[in-house]
Amino acid sequence: MELSDRKRAILQAIIEDYISTAEPVGSRNIAKNHDLGLSAATIRNEMADLEEMGYLDKPHTSAGRIPSEMGYRFYVDSLMHRYSLTMDEISSLQRSMDRKYNQLENVISEISDIISKVTNYPAIVELPAAQKSRLRNVRMMLIEKGSVLIVVVTDAGVVRNRHINVSDNIDYEVIDSISEFLSTQLTGLAADDFTAARLMLIYEAMAQYGEFLKVVIEFVLECLGNSENRVYIGGASNILNNPEFENIDRAREFLSFIDRRENVSNMLRLSGEGVDESISIKIGSETGVEAMRDTSLVVASYSVGDKLHGKIGIIGPKRMDYARVVSSLELINGKLSEILGRMLYGEDRKDDKNGF
Amino acid sequence: MELSDRKRAILQAIIEDYISTAEPVGSRNIAKNHDLGLSAATIRNEMADLEEMGYLDKPHTSAGRIPSEMGYRFYVDSLMHRYSLTMDEISSLQRSMDRKYNQLENVISEISDIISKVTNYPAIVELPAAQKSRLRNVRMMLIEKGSVLIVVVTDAGVVRNRHINVSDNIDYEVIDSISEFLSTQLTGLAADDFTAARLMLIYEAMAQYGEFLKVVIEFVLECLGNSENRVYIGGASNILNNPEFENIDRAREFLSFIDRRENVSNMLRLSGEGVDESISIKIGSETGVEAMRDTSLVVASYSVGDKLHGKIGIIGPKRMDYARVVSSLELINGKLSEILGRMLYGEDRKDDKNGF
DNA sequence: GTTAGCACTCATTCTCTCCGAGTGCTAACA
DNA sequence: TGTTAGCACTCGGAGAGAATGAGTGCTAAC
Numbered sequence: 001m002e003l004s005d006r007k008r009a010i011l012q013a014i015i016e017d018y019i020s021t022a023e024p025v026g027s028r029n030i031a032k033n034h035d036l037g038l039s040a041a042t043i044r045n046e047m048a049d050l051e052e053m054g055y056l057d058k059p060h061t062s063a064g065r066i067p068s069e070m071g072y073r074f075y076v077d078s079l080m081h082r083y084s085l086t087m088d089e090i091s092s093l094q095r096s097m098d099r100k101y102n103q104l105e106n107v108i109s110e111i112s113d114i115i116s117k118v119t120n121y122p123a124i125v126e127l128p129a130a131q132k133s134r135l136r137n138v139r140m141m142l143i144e145k146g147s148v149l150i151v152v153v154t155d156a157g158v159v160r161n162r163h164i165n166v167s168d169n170i171d172y173e174v175i176d177s178i179s180e181f182l183s184t185q186l187t188g189l190a191a192d193d194f195t196a197a198r199l200m201l202i203y204e205a206m207a208q209y210g211e212f213l214k215v216v217i218e219f220v221l222e223c224l225g226n227s228e229n230r231v232y233i234g235g236a237s238n239i240l241n242n243p244e245f246e247n248i249d250r251a252r253e254f255l256s257f258i259d260r261r262e263n264v265s266n267m268l269r270l271s272g273e274g275v276d277e278s279i280s281i282k283i284g285s286e287t288g289v290e291a292m293r294d295t296s297l298v299v300a301s302y303s304v305g306d307k308l309h310g311k312i313g314i315i316g317p318k319r320m321d322y323a324r325v326v327s328s329l330e331l332i333n334g335k336l337s338e339i340l341g342r343m344l345y346g347e348d349r350k351d352d353k354n355g356f
Numbered sequence: 357m358e359l360s361d362r363k364r365a366i367l368q369a370i371i372e373d374y375i376s377t378a379e380p381v382g383s384r385n386i387a388k389n390h391d392l393g394l395s396a397a398t399i400r401n402e403m404a405d406l407e408e409m410g411y412l413d414k415p416h417t418s419a420g421r422i423p424s425e426m427g428y429r430f431y432v433d434s435l436m437h438r439y440s441l442t443m444d445e446i447s448s449l450q451r452s453m454d455r456k457y458n459q460l461e462n463v464i465s466e467i468s469d470i471i472s473k474v475t476n477y478p479a480i481v482e483l484p485a486a487q488k489s490r491l492r493n494v495r496m497m498l499i500e501k502g503s504v505l506i507v508v509v510t511d512a513g514v515v516r517n518r519h520i521n522v523s524d525n526i527d528y529e530v531i532d533s534i535s536e537f538l539s540t541q542l543t544g545l546a547a548d549d550f551t552a553a554r555l556m557l558i559y560e561a562m563a564q565y566g567e568f569l570k571v572v573i574e575f576v577l578e579c580l581g582n583s584e585n586r587v588y589i590g591g592a593s594n595i596l597n598n599p600e601f602e603n604i605d606r607a608r609e610f611l612s613f614i615d616r617r618e619n620v621s622n623m624l625r626l627s628g629e630g631v632d633e634s635i636s637i638k639i640g641s642e643t644g645v646e647a648m649r650d651t652s653l654v655v656a657s658y659s660v661g662d663k664l665h666g667k668i669g670i671i672g673p674k675r676m677d678y679a680r681v682v683s684s685l686e687l688i689n690g691k692l693s694e695i696l697g698r699m700l701y702g703e704d705r706k707d708d709k710n711g712f
Numbered sequence: 713g714t715t716a717g718c719a720c721t722c723a724t725t726c727t728c729t730c731c732g733a734g735t736g737c738t739a740a741c742a
Numbered sequence: 743t744g745t746t747a748g749c750a751c752t753c754g755g756a757g758a759g760a761a762t763g764a765g766t767g768c769t770a771a772c
Contacts, residue, residue, distance in 0.1 A: 026765050039715050044766070062722045062765050102578060103516075105461065105586070109617070137499050143492055143509050147701075151507055151517070153499050160459075161507070161515045163700060222458060230461070236592070237611035246604055248596060255593035255611075261465070344519060345503075382734050395746050400735070418734050418753045 003053075003074075009036060010046050011055055012079045015067045019319050022243045024064035069284045069318070072296070076281050076322055083323035085331065093118060093328070097335045101343060108232050111312065111336055116235025118328050121316035123234045124264055124299075128308035128340055129227040130156035134190045138220055140179040142172050150216055152223040156307035157344035160223050164215055178209055182216060191224040229310060231265045233258055242317045244294050257291035258315070267292070268311055271299055278333070279326055284318050294318060298325050300333040304340040312336065359409075359430075365392060366402050367411055368435045371423045375675050378599045380420035425640045425674070428652070432637050432678055439679035441687065449474060449684070453691045457699060464588050467668065467692055472591025474684050477672035479590045480620055480655075484664035484696055485583040486512035490546045494576055496535040498528050506572055508579040512663035513700035516579050520571055534565055538572060547580040585666060587621045589614055598673045600650050613647035614671070623648070624667055627655055634689070635682055640674050650674060654681050656689040660696040668692065 003011070013034040017025040027047060031040040047065055050056045055071040058064075067075065085093070096114055101107040108125050115123035133154040141149050146168045151161045185202055199217065203210055236258050245251045257263050267289050271282050282288075282297040292315070299313035312333055314325055359367070369390045373381040383400040386392070392399070403421055406412045411427040414420075423431065441449070452470055457463045464481050471479035489510040497505050502524045507517045541558055555573065559566055592614050601607045613619050623645055627638050638644075638653045648671070655669035668689055670681055 024765085028765075040765095041715050041717090042713085045714090048767080058766090060722065061767095062720085062763090064765065102518075113616075137497070137505075139497050141493070141495050141507070149493075149507070149509060149515060151497070151505070153505060157519065159505060159517045159519065161517065162458075163513065163515065165701075235615055237608060237615045240604060240608040240611065248602055248604060248607065251604065251607065252593060252596040255596065256591075259591055259593045260469075345521075380734090384734075396734095397746050397748090398744085401745090404736080414735090416753060417736095418732090418751085420734065 006036075006038075007046055007050060008079060009034075010043055011050055011067075011071065012075065014047070014050075014056065014065060015071060015075045015079070018066055019321055022317075022319060024059055024066050026064035029064070067319075069286070072283045072318055073286075076283070080323050083321075083327050085324075085327050090331065093331060094335065097332070097339065101339060104340075104343065107336075107339055107343065109234065111332065112232045112234030115312060115314060115329070115332055116238055118332070119314050119316070119325050120235075120241060121238050121314040121320065121325070122236045122258060124268065124311070124313045124315065125232045125234070126229045126265070126268060126310040126312070127231070128156075128302075128304050128310040128344075129229045130154065130158065130307045131226065131309070132190060133158070133224055133307060134188055135186050135220060135224060136188075138179075138182055138186055138216070140175050140182075140216065142170070142175045146170075148175060150219055152220055154223060157305060158223070158227070158308075162219050166212060174209075178206065178212070178216075181206060182213070186217075186220065189224075191221055194221060229265055229268070231261050231268065233261070233264060239295075239315070239317075242319075244317045244319070250294065253291050254295065257289070263289075263291075267297065268299065268313070271297055272301065272311065279329065281322065281326075296320060296322075298322065298329060300329040302333050302337045302340075304337055304344055308340070308344070362392075362394075363402055363406060364435060365390075366399055367406055367423075367427065368431065370403070370406075370412065370421060371427060371431045371435070374422055375677055378673075378675060380415055380422050382420035385420070423675075425642070428639045428674055429642075432639070436679050439677075439683050441680075441683050446687065449687060450691065453688070453695065457695060460696075460699065463692075463695055463699065465590065467688065468588045468590030471668060471670060471685070471688055472594055474688070475670050475672070475681050476591075476597060477594050477670040477676065477681070478592045478614060480624065480667070480669045480671065481588045481590070482621070482624060482666040482668065483586045483588075484512075484658075484660050484666040484700075485585045486510065486514065486663045487582065487665070488546060489514070489580055489663060490544055491542050491576060491580060492544075494535075494538055494542055494572070496531050496538075496572065498526070498531045502526075504531060506575055508576055510579060513661060514579070514583070514664075518575050522568060530565075534562065534568070534572075537562060538569070542573075542576065545580075547577055550577060585621055585624070587617050587624065589617070589620060595651075595671070595673075598675075600673045600675070606650065609647050610651065613645070619645075619647075623653065624655065624669070627653055628657065628667065635685065637678065637682075652676060652678075654678065654685060656685040658689050658693045658696075660693055660700060664696070664700070 010030065013030050013036070014025050017029065027040040027044040030043050031038060047056060051058060051065060055068055055074060056065040057068045059066060101110070104127065108127055112123045112125040133156045135152070136155045137153045139151045143149050146165055148164055148166050149161055150164065151159065153159050203213060206213060236255060239245050239254060240251055245254065267287060270288055271280055278301055280299045284293055284296060287297050294317060295315050296318050297313060297315055299311050301309060301311050303309050312329060314329065316325065366386065369386050370381050373385065383396040383403055386399050387394060387396040403412060407414060407421060411424055411430060412421040413424045415422060457466070460483065464483055468479045468481040471481070489512045491508065492511045493509045495507045499505050502521055504520055504522050505517055506520065507515065509515050559569060562569060592611060595601050595610060596607055601610065623643060626644055627636055634657055636655045640649055640652060643653050650673060651671050652674045653669060653671055655667050657665060657667050659665050668685060670685070672681065
């Protein structure tokens with residue numbers, strides 16, 4: 001059954017009032033504050049209908065109405081109009097992100113701070129990770145006698161290294177030749193390509209360094225494996241600014257859920273399923289998580305290059321300003337892709353100052 | 357003025373009762389539950405004295421007494437007896453830390469989880485960092501045409517890398533020779549040794565690669581600079597389990613303080629001043645932080661090798677089980693040094709499986 | 713179809729009282 | 743002189759009503 005225009009207008013008015021006040025909204029208030037040209041009594045009738053249809057709930061008989069999850073869903077899908085950030089907001093956001101970052105971890109934690117500051121909600125930022133990557137290069141270097149550093153670079157631009165000890169009589173040349181050998185043998189391979197047969201060939205070719213090769217290859221495989229998307233949470237305490245979390249037990253339940261990163265990253269994984277647009281909104285129980293029953297999750301997906309993907313998002317009360325959150329996330333998301341691209345794949349060729 | 361043995365015993369009884377119940381303790385309870393051989397009235401008199409001397413506070417006339425900060429301080433310094441973890445506790449702790457860690461960030465976040473699980477308080481873990489380090493090695497490698505990776509290793513065992521783009525006509529040999537050159541020129545230097553004169557020499561020797569060298573050297577300096585001690589916080593929501601944080605405003609104040617890493621790391625810095633023992637306890641206002649007025653900070657310092665230092669600790673209500681916290685932290689602290697040592701400086705030579 | 717009016721509901725707030733844990737003081741006791 | 747019993751007093755907290763008022767649903771009139 002379709003909603004009449006009048007019902008839509010009333011539903012929208014109720015949801016928006018509720019979003020801004022967090023109080024159940026009554027017919028009288030709608031009649032007074034919104035120019036619908038209707039009396040409270042009429043609105044009352046419509047509200048009764050909307051409740052019957054499942055768009056509204058009533059906390060108790062003598063309170064006003066609040067949106068149901070179905071109501072929010074309808075609002076988000078059909079009623080919400082895009083919110084445009086003001087030029088001021090945009091430029092201040094841009095400015096706050098326009099600084100030099102030197103480490104990945106720093107970017108991620110700063111961005112999560114920015115998101116939570118802008119939205120006033122707890123923010124989530126996932127480290128970029130690749131589903132399936134190929135080896136771009138593996139190198140070993142002798143740091144000093146007995147101490148070797150393995151450096152692995154994947155085609156996603158991710159660099160990792162590990163330090164191992166070897167016996168003292170291994171010198172620069174040996175390391176270099178192994179390094180050279182492995183590099184030519186393995187470059188371009190994905191984890192799946194490390195077949196027993198191929199490994200056998202490698203071990204045979206350099207039989208005397210078997211143990212050492214094994215360690216290196218193990219590490220390479222580890223780097224090529226599905227890297228978990230590590231996740232940062234910023235401004236978790238922001239949730240306490242919302243009246244729905246005045247209750248200390250609710251607050252504790254939510255915060256201890258959020259405290260465990262794996263909870264959040266599992267939830268993010270679920271939330272991405274079957275979503276093709278770049279922004280996904282999960283309302284209350286749609287998140288599939290009990291501790292999130294009073295909150296919504298808004299997530300944007302970013303890409304760096306064509307291999308690395310990650311997500312940023314916020315968690316807020318179901319009663320949140322979705323429109324504003326969505327536009328803020330979109331803006332930050334774009335900027336983040338840029339920053340990470342520069343960082344992981346080097347400066348843009350065009351204004352390249354490192355060439356010579 | 358010295359405290360009589362009887363006063364000490366009473367003070368201790370009061371503090372320990374308060375620690376376990378979180379309720380102001382009255383004279384009757386002390387008389388009943390502790391075998392001091394004194395009547396409530398006598399204890400009442402002693403309590404009045406202790407209050408006058410500043411060791412106890414009274415929330416209001418008709419409540420029992422609670423320890424003042426001075427009381428806690430005296431308890432921690434003179435009354436507290438060491439708590440020994442049971443064998444069970446120890447072995448379960450050992451077990452939970454005995455797994456293979458592959459990335460520094462993982463160790464840190466797992467350890468903070470373990471601390472907060474064991475103590476039931478919010479945990480703090482600082483990444484190990486060096487005050488002043490020397491360059492152990494710098495290398496460049498051509499990942500593919502136009503793309504160079506710089507790898508820097510400091511004598512603290514820290515490895516960092518950066519990716520930069522260069523023009524396409526730079527080949528393997530060029531990179532190798534620059535790498536070789538810089539490595540011999542810079543190895544062993546600290547940030548202070550990068551004098552203008554020395555840099556001039558380097559630039560002159562390889563004038564045609566000036567821009568490139570500049571980028572590399574900037575990066576090296578960045579790696580040698582005082583690395584901030586980045587800090588992780590685990591189980592922040594645990595603080596809500598304590599009755600002193602039933603009040604949502606207190607909880608919010610505390611949690612939003614904790615939410616900002618720089619707050620915590622500043623506080624840690626302060627807390628280390630002038631402390632030579634390995635465990636430092638700051639009670640309430642001793643932390644120097646308004647938001648911590650109801651909480652205490654217990655911190656242990658660890659070292660990896662002789663260059664890297666960091667801290668682990670917990671934040672709990674002033675009314676916390678200091679003895680138990682201290683022994684847990686000591687145990688975890690030792691284990692953490694071990695884990696990090698293995699990780700950053702390679703496996704122990706003795707059971708070295710990588711030699712050949 | 714819309715609206716005014718009215719009886720009814722119910723969470724919230726307040727006021728008041730009662731209760732009990734705990735104190736401080738005094739007087740008696742060893 | 744130190745210890746203890748006894749008693750009056752304090753004061754926060756819990757509980758019971760009562761008052762308040764925002765909001766509803768229904769009915770009857772426009």
